[in-house]
Amino acid sequence: xxxxxxxxxxxxxxxxxxxxxxxxxxxxxxxxxxxxxxxxxxxxxxxxxxxxxxxxxxxxxxxxxxxxxxxxxxxxxxxxxxxxxxxxxxxxxxxxxxxxxxxxxxxxxxxxxxxxxxxxxxxxxxxxxxxxxxxxxxxxxxxxxxxxxxxxxxxxxxxxxxxxxxxxxxxxxxxxxxxxxxxxxxxxxxxxxxxxxxxxxxxxxxxxxxxxxxxxxxxxxxxxxxxxxxxxxxxxxxxxxxxxxxxxxxxxxxxxxxxxxxxxxxxxxxxxxxxxxxxxxxxxxxxxxxxxxxxxx
Amino acid sequence: xxxxxxxxxxxxxxxxxxxxxxxxxxxxxxxxxxxxxxxxxxxxxxxxxxxxxxxxxxxxxxxxxxxxxxxxxxxxxxxxxxxxxxxxxxxxxxxxxxxxxxxxxxxxxxxxxxxxxxxxxxxxxxxxxxxxxxxxxxxxxxxxxxxxxxxxxxxxxxxxxxxxxxxxxxxxxxxxxxxxxxxxxxxxxxxxxxxxxxxxxxxxxxxxxxxxxxxxxxxxxxx
Numbered sequence: 001x002x003x004x005x006x007x008x009x010x011x012x013x014x015x016x017x018x019x020x021x022x023x024x025x026x027x028x029x030x031x032x033x034x035x036x037x038x039x040x041x042x043x044x045x046x047x048x049x050x051x052x053x054x055x056x057x058x059x060x061x062x063x064x065x066x067x068x069x070x071x072x073x074x075x076x077x078x079x080x081x082x083x084x085x086x087x088x089x090x091x092x093x094x095x096x097x098x099x100x101x102x103x104x105x106x107x108x109x110x111x112x113x114x115x116x117x118x119x120x121x122x123x124x125x126x127x128x129x130x131x132x133x134x135x136x137x138x139x140x141x142x143x144x145x146x147x148x149x150x151x152x153x154x155x156x157x158x159x160x161x162x163x164x165x166x167x168x169x170x171x172x173x174x175x176x177x178x179x180x181x182x183x184x185x186x187x188x189x190x191x192x193x194x195x196x197x198x199x200x201x202x203x204x205x206x207x208x209x210x211x212x213x214x215x216x217x218x219x220x221x222x223x224x225x226x227x228x229x230x231x232x233x234x235x236x237x238x239x240x241x242x243x244x245x246x247x248x249x250x251x252x253x254x255x256x257x258x259x260x261x262x263x264x265x266x267x268x269x270x271x272x273x274x275x276x277x278x279x280x281x282x283x284x285x286x287x288x289x290x291x292x293x294x295x296x297x
Numbered sequence: 298x299x300x301x302x303x304x305x306x307x308x309x310x311x312x313x314x315x316x317x318x319x320x321x322x323x324x325x326x327x328x329x330x331x332x333x334x335x336x337x338x339x340x341x342x343x344x345x346x347x348x349x350x351x352x353x354x355x356x357x358x359x360x361x362x363x364x365x366x367x368x369x370x371x372x373x374x375x376x377x378x379x380x381x382x383x384x385x386x387x388x389x390x391x392x393x394x395x396x397x398x399x400x401x402x403x404x405x406x407x408x409x410x411x412x413x414x415x416x417x418x419x420x421x422x423x424x425x426x427x428x429x430x431x432x433x434x435x436x437x438x439x440x441x442x443x444x445x446x447x448x449x450x451x452x453x454x455x456x457x458x459x460x461x462x463x464x465x466x467x468x469x470x471x472x473x474x475x476x477x478x479x480x481x482x483x484x485x486x487x488x489x490x491x492x493x494x495x496x497x498x499x500x501x502x503x504x505x506x507x508x509x510x511x512x513x514x515x516x517x518x519x520x
Contacts, residue, residue, distance in 0.1 A: 003405050017390070206386055209346070210400040210447070211376030213369075 011223035025192040032185040033236020039174040059125040071149030084131015189286025225287030233279020304354030314340040320516035327481045330490040332507035338490035379448030383460035387432040394428040418446040438469035
């Protein structure tokens with residue numbers, strides 16, 4: 001414990017002796033984490049939106065008029081036993097007609113004019129969270145569509161595919177940009193530590209002569225890197241929050257999102273912890289590359 | 298305490314620094330290593346300090362063969378060897394007390410113990426009133442006394458000094474020599490490298506003389 005305080009004091013004195021370099025590093029790391037925060041925010045909200053879309057997803061399996069009980073039972077069994085399926089509900093002709101009337105109101109009178117109910121029997125499949133993705137639903141649709149007694153399968157394929165492709169693209173873009181700017185931040189932290197090592201080369205020589213171990217010399221530099229990373233990431237998250245608090249009510253909510261009744265959420269606490277942790281990790285990595293290249297001891 | 302047997306060391310194929318060095322320094326002995334510039338005095342001290350490795354031969358320090366020592370063991374041997382340089386090697390941005398404390402900080406001692414021992418050792422070198430001064434504000438002699446205080450703060454059994462009076466006038470040189478004698482009287486083995494032969498001759502201490510990397514006299518104490 002005594003040692004930890006000693007190392008912390010030394011790391012703080014490193015920062016205190018070159019405040020401008022430390023400030024510029026923290027500022028740059030903060031900007032990097034602001035960009036990351038914005039991407040995380042977009043990603044997180046798309047995730048929420050995906051869940052909302054996903055939980056509303058249903059697969060309707062319409063049966064042929066001449067479908068017999070055996071065929072119907074076989075289809076039901078296949079649906080119930082498939083992965084990710086939460087519930088399979090049978091909708092008979094009367095139920096289908098009742099729903100039709102409820103949905104179309106006066107226009108549904110057209111049904112009364114027909115001799116017989118033209119609406120087919122169907123199964124309505126809802127999915128558990130694990131099964132709420134177009135891949136899973138599409139696979140199940142493929143398997144069930146050619147079964148005897150099945151007329152047609154519907155699940156809003158086209159727009160669903162487009163939506164999930166969009167989410168995937170945004171995610172990939174976020175990942176690519178994230179990796180690039182993290183590399184930039186890594187170089188900056190690494191460079192700051194290199195300057196710190198350079199400024200302390202005499203001290204390092206003396207410490208070595210009086211019997212300091214490699215670890216004793218390196219730990220304060222690691223702590224310095226971690227502090228710069230943590231401060232930068234923390235500030236970056238704070239900036240992201242400020243941008244969120246300012247921009248979301250002003251621009252997003254009164255606009256197109258109001259229609260969807262979807263509330264844009266800020267990053268959850270655990271995600272913020274992860275991001276700040278990434279800042280600390282960045283500090284360690286930056287210090288490691290710097291010490292490895294410039295501190296031959 | 299220190300033994301070297303047929304030690305060879307070079308800084309490249311055509312630059313031999315030490316050739317077939319055999320010598321012995323006993324416990325609590327005070328020994329000078331003299332010779333002209335380039336004779337190998339500093340190289341010899343750097344070998345003892347484990348700042349360099351020899352090409353061949355054996356070097357025993359505290360009975361341990363440091364010529365073949367593992368890199369991870371080096372700091373632990375150095376903690377038992379104090380060292381003083383001609384250019385003092387003090388940190389200008391740290392106070393005298395902080396400079397002196399470095400040797401104990403490395404050992405992970407408590408702040409209280411460090412404060413007490415720093416005060417003790419500054420008293421030994423007569424600089425207790427300068428504890429809060431910064432080295433650039435001290436005279437050369439005072440800076441060297443701070444360096445000696447730093448070297449002996451953890452009571453090392455061996456003290457090496459490389460031209461400790463090289464930058465000082467005769468009066469200050471005498472002060473430093475007296476201080477090294479005091480450290481020796483407390484039980485430490487002291488090895489001082491210097492080219493100032495005239496001054497050494499008056500001290501009655503053993504002199505190991507080097508020339509062009511070889512021991513020409515005094516390598517083994519005559520009984």
